[in-house]
Amino acid sequence: MTEPQSTLWIRRFQPRPTAPVRLVCLPHAGGSATFFAGLPAMLSPEVEVLAVQYPGRQDRRGEPFVESLDQLTRGVVDELLPLTDRPLALFGHSLGAMLAFEVARSLMAVGHAPAALFVSGRRAPSRQRPEYDHALDDDGLLREIRTLSGTDNRVFADEEILRMVLPAIRADFRIVENYRYAPGPPLDCPLTVFTGVDDPKVSADEAEAWRGHTTDSFDLVTLTGGHFFLTAHQERLAEVITKGLTPFLARR
Structure with missing residues (x-):
């Protein structure tokens, strides 16, 4: 069978x-x-990484932004269903964590539960609080982004580039802030949560609350840093993910 190549x-x-x-x-x-x-x-080397490109950025910048998490979930699931010939694990950060959770639920509903779910930088879906950052003006939104990056400017180092991507950031914040969790059956796959001790978006209790979203094993990994703590802990992230996927690597 021909291996699928990159798509939009x-x-x-x-x-x-x-x-x-x-x-x-x-x-x-x-x-x-x-x-x-x-x-x-x-x-x-036994793990293939598939990185998702959302509409409205980089080589997809000519496309309209997605307006809801449901719409984004459907787009991703449609792409992944043909790839369920082998185990699929999911990893998402912040907005990506919410999306990964909803994609996992959708896949499970059609008989393709993910091999594992890894999420970071986001409180449990069942723990919601009001957020209105998408309604800020550009300067206010920039200040909020700087707060999230904390003392680590590697993610948002170039303000000129940052201003160019503000429309995408605002659109994504709107998705996050309009999301409403719909209660349903918990996942039946292993769930690993990464959180930063100084992340203003996620308290320790809100990170721990992910435990209730799976009937399988649960692991909470707490690391130093703010919302983008993973930029300083990439090796640790890779180590935990590789360990979590080891049972599937051994099936060859």
Whole structure:
């Protein structure tokens, strides 16, 4: 069978056509697939990374932004269903964490439960609080973004570029802030949650609340840093993900 190549939605920065498991990576608000370009080199060569590219950014900048998490979920699920010939794991940060959770629920509902779910930088779906950042003016939105990046400016180092992507960030914030969790059956896959001790968007209790969203194993990994703590802990992230996927690597 011919191995699928990159599509509008999916990027393969290091294709591994014989890998026994695929890891689907979902970016944060305003983020793009290239955020995960370096991850494949840190993981086991038996894991193929598929990075999702949302509409309205980079080579998809001519497309309209997605207006809801439901719409984004449907788009991703449609892309992933043909790839369920082997185990699929999901990893998402912030907006990507919410999306990964909803994609996991949709896949489970049609008999393709993910091999594992890894989320970071987001409180449990059942723990909601009011947010209105998408309604801020550009300067206010920039201040909020700087607050999220904390003392680590690697994610948002260039203000000129940052202003260029503000429309995508605002659109994604709107998706996040309009999301409403619909109660349903818990997942039946292992769930690992990463959280930063100084993340203003996620308290320790809100991170722990993810435990109630799966009937399988649960692990909470707490690391130093704010909302983008993963930029300083990429090796640890890769280590935990590889360990979580080990049972599927051993099936060859």
